[in-house]
Amino acid sequence: MSTFFAKNCLFLTGPTASGKTALAVALARKIGAEILSLDSMAVYRGMDIGTAKPTTTERAAVPHHLVDVVEPNEDFSVAEYLELARRTAEEVLSRGKTPLFVGGTPLYMKALLRGIFDGPPADPALRAQLLAEAEHAMTRGDIDFLHRRLAESDPATAARLHPNDTKRLVRALEVFLLTGRPISAFQTQFSEPHEETATVWTLDWPREELHRRINARVDAMFAAGLVTEVETLTAKYGTLSFTARQAVGYREVIAMLESRETDTPISLAETVEEVKAHTRQLARRQCTWFRSLPECRSVTVEEFREIHGV
């Protein structure tokens, strides 16, 4: 999948609650750019409060893309995102506007910058079968069944993955079983030499301050009706899709609501604290990505404003 278009795009990222959205709108207005959301959870319709989507005012001020593109009971993936993003960016460019990617999903960003391999999509039935086999092996005390099995067909990938890394082991086996070729033969995009064609402006905060912002924002989300939003979504869709229900804020509230049917109900206060902790952990993992990507250029909000005159 070509990522040629990325060199004509702008990128603004940073950990959750770092203030990306407001800056992006200001910059887009100034230079006449259109915003493409770079966010794995803002794609779901109706999941508004917990994903901190841009407000209607912000969306009216600047065209926003890649927000509300799938139903929350549908699955989504990085490959689908990349395809949508490529198409949308090319449309924006063809109108003579600049695509401005804004968001905090580093894997999606890396896929935009380097591409991902063109392989078979997820096969839920096959995954379920592999997991069932692994679970059965576990009952015999065989704790690294998947890892040994992968080592037979793809020793290179097996050597790279930890025996407990079930998700990646399953994916690697899935690709081998569906194509007859090891996933290591496909996954070359990230290690190939590449031109650093894009600058990724990366908002940086002292960790302690970022934690204060995260805690305050989570409180604000609950005050704005996050619990009601989840109740409305589950009433409308039943259960959310596997990918949508993983979103921080949603999975904890879902667990709280489900626990009311049990004899160990989870309190609202506990739920709020869990959401805060999980959001802080998300921010830390995002920062790990930014440190590892050479395209990322760390700036404070003030520096970004000064550099771009916004």
Place this chain on the structure above:
RNA sequence: GGCCAGGUAGCUCAGUAGGUAGAGCAACGGACUGAAAAUCCGUGUGUCGGCGGUUCGACCCCGCCCCUGGCCA
């Protein structure tokens, strides 16, 4: 004021015939190619409430004091 229980990591708590202590959660670092706000790996960060005493050695035993909760006045 008296009696009882307790005071150990940021939080909740465990623990030691007396040999300077460990779990969960949090925190911190790393990995990451079709689940990625997911998942996985790694790291203990501590005047063991305070001051004295006994002891080669005290978080543990003794005394006094401080704090918290409960019961009785």
